Amino acid sequence: MSPQIDHFKFHVGSNTQPGHGELSVLFSGEGKPHPNHQIGPAVHNYYLIHTVMSGHGIFETDGTRYECSKGDTFVIFPDTLFTYKAHDSDPWHYRWVAFRGHMAGPILASIGISPAHPIIACSDYRALIPLYRKMQQTLEHTPFPELADLEASGLLRILLKEFGELNADKLTFNSLTIIPDMERQIKQAVRYLSYQFAKPIAIDDLSRSLGYHRTHLSKMFKQYTGLSPMQFLLKVRMERARELLTGQVHLSIDQVASSVGYSDALYFSKQFRKTFGSSPTEYRSNHRTEHS
Incomplete structure (x- = not known):
């Protein structure tokens, strides 16, 4: 039927x-x-x-x-x-x-x-x-x-x-986690920095958008992540730069710098050396040698 x-x-x-x-x-x-x-x-x-x-x-x-x-x-x-x-x-x-x-x-x-x-x-x-x-x-x-x-x-x-x-409101088991407001805001900030790292980012602007003073946001951000917002942003940028240097060998150092939020390639190189102990060019060359 x-x-x-x-x-x-x-x-x-x-x-x-x-x-x-x-x-x-x-x-x-x-x-x-x-x-x-x-x-x-x-x-x-x-x-x-x-x-x-x-x-x-x-x-x-x-x-x-x-x-x-x-x-x-x-x-x-x-x-x-x-x-x-x-x-x-x-x-x-x-x-x-x-x-x-x-x-x-x-x-x-x-x-x-x-x-x-x-x-x-x-x-x-x-x-x-x-x-x-x-x-x-x-x-x-x-x-x-x-x-x-x-x-x-x-x-x-x-x-x-x-x-x-x-x-x-009817759950009797922990299938939904209620996240405290501050933790939710910090997670939002983490996501923002993780995805928007290639853009110019001012922590003051980020703080205002979340409704917090920069000092308070920085304190709470470090409490949750172990890093200040700027340290976290630097970490994200440097890790992405390392990926680009080893995986996108056709990109110039200027292009890598621009891709991770630096308009000044020289400043980018200084930050990279401080983080990894070698310049971007040296890092790429060493990686090629290790995998040749």
């Missing part, structure tokens, strides 16, 4: 070009099945999430039975036996998304969803519906399947973020 026949309502958008990376949507849709409509017992080879918008039903997985109603979300895991069945007089109406990817399991675990905890209860699911709807529409109507895959996987990540927020 086709899904359209045993449903009052059934719509689905399928991904014709699913990716093979971290996370990729396979299909997404909406259904309101007839009373007592049942799927399973069965096993899937992908992840499948349903969010109930109205009505009632039963979800059973791994030997545990859950009664689900409006606002509940249930998650089916790959290679895990499941059954779900619509209520006999008030069948549920739900939206769903199926996906795969090598990061799917870890991401779900990080937001408190696992085979042992496959249910998320939500009194207000309105923020979820536009995400489901957009995923379905993207997969149904796009003339560019590869772009649809990118968009749908992005929407799925946002949906999972919403589930994480819904689940956060």
Whole structure:
């Protein structure tokens, strides 16, 4: 029997070009099945999430039975036996998304969803519906399947973020770590310096952007990393310079200097010698000799 026949309502958008990376949507849709409509017992080879918008039903997985109603979300895991069945007089109406990817399991675990905890209860699911709807529409109507895959996987990540927020205050295990504000700010500063090292960086500007006085930021930064912001920035720049000198032999010393945030190649060379005990040219030459 086709899904359209045993449903009052059934719509689905399928991904014709699913990716093979971290996370990729396979299909997404909406259904309101007839009373007592049942799927399973069965096993899937992908992840499948349903969010109930109205009505009632039963979800059973791994030997545990859950009664689900409006606002509940249930998650089916790959290679895990499941059954779900619509209520006999008030069948549920739900939206769903199926996906795969090598990061799917870890991401779900990080937001408190696992085979042992496959249910998320939500009194207000309105923020979820536009995400489901957009995923379905993207997969149904796009003339560019590869772009649809990118968009749908992005929407799925946002949906999972919403589930994480819904689940956060109900977690009884340490799947989500609440990071103190200062530590979060320091990690933000570390990421900024680690990725923006090639640009002119003023620690005063960085401090203001994080809302701290330079002295206080420097003190806390050193407490967390063991280095001052400037020492950390120098370390990042020098390590990257060493990589470029040994891996990008076609680059001149001026080009290496510019690539790691120094407009003055002479000053860069002095900093490099101070760090590694030899000039950039000597370091590159010695590396070639060692590996020839």
